[in-house]
Amino acid sequence: YSPNVIVIVVSNPMDTMAYLVHKATGLPKNRVIGMGGALDSARFKYRLAEALDCPISDVDGMVIGAHSDTGMLPLTRLATRNGVPVSTFLSKEQLDSVEQETRVGGATLTKLLGTSAWYAPGAAVSELVRAIAQDSKKMFPCSLLLEGEYDLSDISFGVPAIIGKNGVEKIVE
Secondary structure, eight states: OOTTOOEEEOSSSHHHHHHHHHHHHOOOGGGEEEOHHHHHHHHHHHHHHHHHTSOGGGEEOOEEEOSSTTTEEEOGGGOEETTEEGGGTSOHHHHHHHHHHHHHHHHHHHHHHTSOOOHHHHHHHHHHHHHHHTTOOEEEEEEEEEESGGGOEEEEEEEEEEEETTEEEEEOO
16 A cells, blocks of 8 residues: 555556546546656657757657547647747748657557567656656646646546656646
């Protein structure tokens, strides 16, 4: 028995599993975190860095929405390279291509490997664990139970959240 446990859900279908873990355990909503958005955002930043021909450390970007090929929303208009909008450097066609590659990235990798991805999800989970352990209050997109946020209720969905020692410290709207 661990009353202060924080559960990070890694299995797909991410949003459904995060919802089921919350309902099955009865844990407070800040203690169940689906990591799908963190992984999708890492893929998005990689694709942006590739298109920009720059180090990934120069790029900031986020993916929200469902952890699926059709449900994710790369926030291209908010993505930056060293604080400058990526639209300054890339054409609409290039940005559309980055979005599409981001959406199908997980499925493409799974097809090539013949199995589920394992390294990238592990890296994404380790970043969430680090944020919790170090109480860094870093923002990640995560699949979280919404209860009125974004005018949605009783659904788990990928949204930005501040992660710290208590799990989800704040859902960012």
